[in-house]
Amino acid sequence: MLFFFTDLLALGCIVSIMVVGLNLQYGYTGLLNFAFYMYVAIGAYIAGVTTMGPPTLPGITYIFGWTLPWYVGLLLGGVVAAAAGAVVFAFTVRRLRSDYLAIVTVSAAFIVYNVINSFIPLFDGATGLFNVPPITGNLNVSTEQYSLIVLLVAAILLAVFVFISMRIFRSPFGRLLRAIREDETVTSAFGHASWRPQLWVFVIGCFMAGIAGGLFIFYITAWSPSAFLPLESFFLLAALIIGGSGNYWGAVFGAFVVIEGLAELSRYAPTFGSQADAGAIRAMIIGIALILVLRYRPEGLFPERWLKWYRTTASAARKRVLPGRQSP
Amino acid sequence: MTASVLALAAVAVSLQVSVTNFINFAYGDFMTFGAYIAWTVAEHGVNFFLAVLIGGIATGVLGVVSNFVIFRPFMRRRVRPVTLLIAGVGLSFIVQNGMTIIWGTEPVRFNVTLGNALHIGPLVLTPGDLVTIGAAVALLVLLHAMLTYTKFGKSLRATSNNVDLAKACGIDSDRVISITWFIAGILTAVAGVGLVLQESTLDPTTGFSELFVIFGAVILGGIGRPYGAMLGALVVGILTEVSGSYVDSAYKTSIAFGFVIVLLLFRPQGLFSAAGKTS
Numbered sequence: 001m002l003f004f005f006t007d008l009l010a011l012g013c014i015v016s017i018m019v020v021g022l023n024l025q026y027g028y029t030g031l032l033n034f035a036f037y038m039y040v041a042i043g044a045y046i047a048g049v050t051t052m053g054p055p056t057l058p059g060i061t062y063i064f065g066w067t068l069p070w071y072v073g074l075l076l077g078g079v080v081a082a083a084a085g086a087v088v089f090a091f092t093v094r095r096l097r098s099d100y101l102a103i104v105t106v107s108a109a110f111i112v113y114n115v116i117n118s119f120i121p122l123f124d125g126a127t128g129l130f131n132v133p134p135i136t137g138n139l140n141v142s143t144e145q146y147s148l149i150v151l152l153v154a155a156i157l158l159a160v161f162v163f164i165s166m167r168i169f170r171s172p173f174g175r176l177l178r179a180i181r182e183d184e185t186v187t188s189a190f191g192h193a194s195w196r197p198q199l200w201v202f203v204i205g206c207f208m209a210g211i212a213g214g215l216f217i218f219y220i221t222a223w224s225p226s227a228f229l230p231l232e233s234f235f236l237l238a239a240l241i242i243g244g245s246g247n248y249w250g251a252v253f254g255a256f257v258v259i260e261g262l263a264e265l266s267r268y269a270p271t272f273g274s275q276a277d278a279g280a281i282r283a284m285i286i287g288i289a290l291i292l293v294l295r296y297r298p299e300g301l302f303p304e305r306w307l308k309w310y311r312t313t314a315s316a317a318r319k320r321v322l323p324g325r326q327s328p
Numbered sequence: 329m330t331a332s333v334l335a336l337a338a339v340a341v342s343l344q345v346s347v348t349n350f351i352n353f354a355y356g357d358f359m360t361f362g363a364y365i366a367w368t369v370a371e372h373g374v375n376f377f378l379a380v381l382i383g384g385i386a387t388g389v390l391g392v393v394s395n396f397v398i399f400r401p402f403m404r405r406r407v408r409p410v411t412l413l414i415a416g417v418g419l420s421f422i423v424q425n426g427m428t429i430i431w432g433t434e435p436v437r438f439n440v441t442l443g444n445a446l447h448i449g450p451l452v453l454t455p456g457d458l459v460t461i462g463a464a465v466a467l468l469v470l471l472h473a474m475l476t477y478t479k480f481g482k483s484l485r486a487t488s489n490n491v492d493l494a495k496a497c498g499i500d501s502d503r504v505i506s507i508t509w510f511i512a513g514i515l516t517a518v519a520g521v522g523l524v525l526q527e528s529t530l531d532p533t534t535g536f537s538e539l540f541v542i543f544g545a546v547i548l549g550g551i552g553r554p555y556g557a558m559l560g561a562l563v564v565g566i567l568t569e570v571s572g573s574y575v576d577s578a579y580k581t582s583i584a585f586g587f588v589i590v591l592l593l594f595r596p597q598g599l600f601s602a603a604g605k606t607s
Contacts, residue, residue: 032410056365098410099351100592103547106584107540114585118578234417241414278424287421291398294415298407 006147006291008260013154014215016255019240020161020248021208024201026237027245027304028174030181031093031202034102034233035109036209040229042084043077043144043210044115044121048129050076055124062124070135074214081210082203088204094195109230117225129223150219157215158252161208165248168201170309177201178246235259235283238290244300247307258286330457330526331565332464336519336559337538338545339468340512344391346488346552347501347508348399350409353416355516355542357423359535362387362517363524364431367438376440380463380521387520388513394419395509400502420536427532435529438521456525462516468558471511475554484508488552541568541581544588549599560598 018040025031051073054065068076091102117126117318134146135153168174180194189195217223218254243254266282293300304310341355352358366383370376398419402412447452447453453461479493487504495501523538524530545564549556564584571583 030410032413092589096409096596099413100528100547100596102410102413103351103540103543103590104589107544107588110540110585111582112591114579114582132362234421237414238418238421277429280428283421283425284429287418287425290418290421291415294411294418295401298411 003144003147008149008264010147010151010154010219012256012260013158014212014219015236015239015259016158016252017161017212017215018167018210019236019243019251019255019259020101020158021205021212022236022240023245023248023251024165024168024205024208027240028168028181028203028252029177029198029201030098031198032098032102033105033202033205034237035105035112035230036205036236037228037230037232038109038112039081039085039206039209039247040213040216040232041112041223043081043213044223044227045077045211045213046080046130046210047077048132048217048223049123052129052132060124060127061121062129063122063220070133070218072136074211074218077214078207078210081213085203085206085209086199089199106230106233109233112194113225113228113230126225127228128222129217130222130224132217132221132223134221147219150215154219157211161211162248162252164204165251168204169248169307170257171278173197173200226266231283235239235286238286241300242286242289242293244302244304244306246304247302249307250300250302252306253302258289262286291312308311311317330460330522330569331562332457332461333519333522333526334542334545334565335558335561336464336467336515336522337542338549338561339471339554340515340519341542341546342549342552342554342557343471343508343515344512345546346554347484347491347505348395348403349552350399350412351416351543351551352399352419353413353539354394354419354423356535356537356539357427357532358387358390358513358516359520359523359538360427360530360532361423361520361535362513363419363520363530363534364427366517366521367436367524367530368431370438370440376438382516383521384517387517388510390423391509391513391516392506395506400505424532424536431532433531435531438524439528454525456522460522460525463522466520467515470528471515471554474511480504480507490562537581540588541584544584544591546595547588547589548598553598556598 018036022033022036025033025036047064047070049064050066050068051070052065055061064075088105088108092101092108096104099298115125119125123129134141136146136149141149168177176187176192176197180192180198184194236255239258240251241254242258243252244250247312262282262285266278266285299305337355337359341352345351364383365386366379369382370379374382398415399412402415475485483494483499483501483504484507486497486499489502491501494504520535523534527534541564544555545560547560548563549558549560564587567587568580568584571580575583580592
């Protein structure tokens with residue numbers, strides 16, 4: 001029973017890190033990244049191959065095969081994911097409108113998926129990585145204890161990332177991001193090159209994705225292409241929009257309730273027909289919830305404007321900017 | 329995905345985009361839906377071609393209903409196109425997983441024999457190919473006639489050009505949009521059946537996995553330009569087939585996706601467009 005909760009919370013924290021990262025991209029500055037899970041996968045693979053040592057079993061091949069400590073591998077995963085994000089950004093975001101960006105990101109994700117799946121020397125193709133060493137190393141811990149340890153690590157990292165999100169949100173940088181999201185033309189008319197802040201926030205989001213992926217692979221100790229089907233990105237986006245895009249608490253809520261909570265709930269749903277039903281029911285519920293929220297509460301369940309310092313008070317701003325102006 | 333299937337699907341997408349001005353992410357699932365309905369009807373002993381027709385009508389109805397229930401309220405509020413795109417993702421979840429619940433994930437295949445394969449020099453045409461090509465040509469000619477010579481075609485083109493102006497001229501643009509969804513649905517379902525005949529199996533993700541290749545063809549022809557889409561489909565279809573003989577077939581879909589990316593990056597207005605719709 002205890003394991004049920006620690007397991008759920010550990011996965012919830014990991015998914016929360018992803019959605020908080022996605023929130024930086026879509027929520028803060030409107031970059032519609034339909035391939036967010038690709039960066040999670042990159043982080044997971046890099047964290048795996050840099051810590052698990054050279055392949056021992058015949059027929060298993062992957063690059064690197066280093067034996068770095070887990071935290072270095074985790075960090076490397078995040079850095080590589082961030083670098084990949086920077087490259088993709090450089091090629092796409094500056095050129096494309098949001099709906100084209102969505103199509104390009106999904107297409108890129110399909111290609112990455114296809115290549116990882118088919119090109120075996122890279123990350124062992126469709127079989128994937130397994131026997132990734134747990135972060136406790138050789139210590140003898142039970143599954144229950146291990147989930148508790150991962151929960152602690154993930155919760156601390158989640159807290160750090162939410163804190164970073166909060167600082168970004170409240171900073172002038174965050175305000176600039178929101179301004180770009182609302183109207184890019186106006187912000188560039190005020191002299192801000194809109195792509196530079198977007199690049200930073202995109203890269204930070206991808207870094208979080210990579211870290212979440214690393215935690216994921218250390219927790220479940222295996223990773224393969226079937227773990228990052230392009231569909232997963234849509235789930236994350238749905239969770240963010242239902243939770244409230246722009247609001248980091250909404251992102252955490254979405255991750256826990258929409259993704260983890262529904263996954264658990266749908267397990268107890270009555271099954272009719274085939275066995276794949278629990279997942280299908282869950283995805284259907286997410287789809288319906290997504291459309292309902294978009295239609296009746298487009299800001300999500302936890303709107304961005306609930307956050308402290310969403311806007312500075314109007315009177316203070318007026319005093320500062322226009323001293324002595326008579327009201328008409 | 330061969331050019332004829334791709335052409336039908338791309339024209340359907342393009343037709344719908346031309347009047348509604350957003351990309352429907354659930355299109356792949358509409359294809360699968362049409363194919364499943366046709367399969368189910370055919371399994372009950374109905375003639376194959378009649379079954380395809382019924383699948384087409386069912387998909388058309390699905391399109392009209394989706395438009396009524398989901399997309400129209402958003403369009404009334406004049407939301408950003410991104411919102412419609414995400415609503416399409418939600419619809420895709422619903423349709424795709426609804427199909428999983430109804431028909432399961434086990435692949436099924438059409439139990440039809442349409443005759444023997446035809447050999448023309450080095451080309452091998454299966455009867456499925458022939459039927460698909462025939463249906464594609466017939467439907468596209470029909471569509472062309474409708475767009476050019478009927479009053480409805482005229483009002484469709486007017487709506488596609490400028491909704492507000494069309495409304496001001498007394499065109500019931502809501503009705504035009506509904507009928508367009510219906511027609512697009514029929515084309516989609518036929519494309520779905522063609523896709524299944526060619527891939528030989530059908531499961532709930534069959535259509536979704538081809539969605540972005542279709543988008544590639546649509547974009548290549550210039551978004552919202554049905555005639556361009558036909559040409560785009562031809563180019564993309566031939567390109568993927570030809571590339572299949574130069575690279576490992578495992579990477580064939582990657583070629584198509586890479587093509588979509590390069591295209592969107594360097595020529596988002598499509599290869600053949602000069603002026604016209606920009607969004």
